[in-house]
Amino acid sequence: MRVLAGCVAAAIWVGGVAPAAGAVEVPEADLAYHGAAAMSEGRVDVRFTPRNHGPSAVPDASVRLRWSEPLANRQVLPAGCARAGARALLCRVGGLAADEVGEAVELRVRLRGVPSEVLLEIDTVWSGGVVDRNRANDRQRVLVLDTGDAYYF
Template structure:
């Protein structure tokens, strides 16, 4: 093979690889900073969870899913808010709706019934799905709250 032909093949290969890299960069997952703020209260087997999802950017998200996990079993029947579904004996997931850049999603309110009254319930809130976005700060979207059966409100 001639030296000029080898150089042409190498240059063509570099151009193709460079184009593939640019295409990957153009379709890379967005980066967002999803956060949850809210409160929980437990009283006689009734757990209330209210939360607001937020996105501190740098990109908006069309939707995400927040997961609420409990240390106690849920009653068989639940009257869940729209966009929410049961995901197990102790889990509920809810869509956040669009999360604009530096904005909030829909307010989510859950009135959950426990299978049996409990003196305390550990409530874990985290992101179940975020549309494939990269989130480098998980400290503001993973919360653990211990709610005592006093009716008091605990914020996170």
């Protein structure tokens, strides 16, 4: 019994002081996306800027943009963006140094039909192996009404 108690105490002591031998420390960053979306007659204009609050750099990142309504079959997309299903796109954001604002991403998509509203969701799908423990600001949701007005996120 004493041997078992000593092993448990040693395991707790070692686990609290230093990582296990051979453990790899994963860099951490805090990605965020802020921008606006506007819809008019089935066309949605989206503009957002990525930011890395750090503490580590992100070698490359990509975001997914999902709509609650299906996209029209034919789209003219900016370089770095591609279809990912009937309602989604993937867009490359690129690398971001710690505490850096990246290049703005701008695109226009056409929806099938002319809905009166659409829910747009944006989230990180690739961060180059960097961990983001604060997922609250890299997951955005915005309801966009067919008014032509900008809705900010």
